Amino acid sequence: AQSVTQPDIHITVSEGASLELRCNYSYGATPYLFWYVQSPGQGLQLLLKYFSGDTLVQGIKGFEAEFKRSQSSFNLRKPSVHWSDAAEYFCAVEPGGYNKLIFGAGTRLAVHP
């Protein structure tokens, strides 16, 4: 069965520091891959997506993610974190375009001033 693992439940970084959130998926082929962000009391906002092609994907708010087929990973990165980035981040896969998103458990990011 398809699954998504986000190993880190909570991460705390200082403002201005770099960030990497990990995501691993289990699927036989290359799925569609997504990162969403959820601020408190809000819905999920799409940060970026990968379907094919260039394995380094740029998203909104200065985020990027790199797809590594050999590691079944799709890690999210940001070179310099801002206090407003504090939120929960979800990695998701859509196996083979079946339109069924499978979400990871999420990583809650705290940013220290």
Next chain:
Amino acid sequence: DAGVIQSPRHEVTEMGQEVTLRCKPISGHDYLFWYRQTMMRGLELLIYFNNNVPIDDSGMPEDRFSAKMPNASFSTLKIQPSEPRDSAVYFCASSSGTGQNQPQHFGDGTRLSIL
């Protein structure tokens, strides 16, 4: 452009009562999804529609849950009778199709508390 609109934002009701959650998808989107978010189980897909027709309801937890989409601009998720374990945040999302460049857009959710 208006995003996905859900109502109510918050609902508190007593066990055994009927609960109806509402969703208006983005205009022109032909896929609509209902998700449930809990601490224990995370985000789960309950059901999704294509062109107002339910395609996959395998995530609906039990017969107490039902969803309808009478037209392209409105969907409901109903729980009858409600139970405390149904307390969760319920999200509606819509998209304009499958395949590339068709991500799902989420509403702000309905926070449901069953006492």
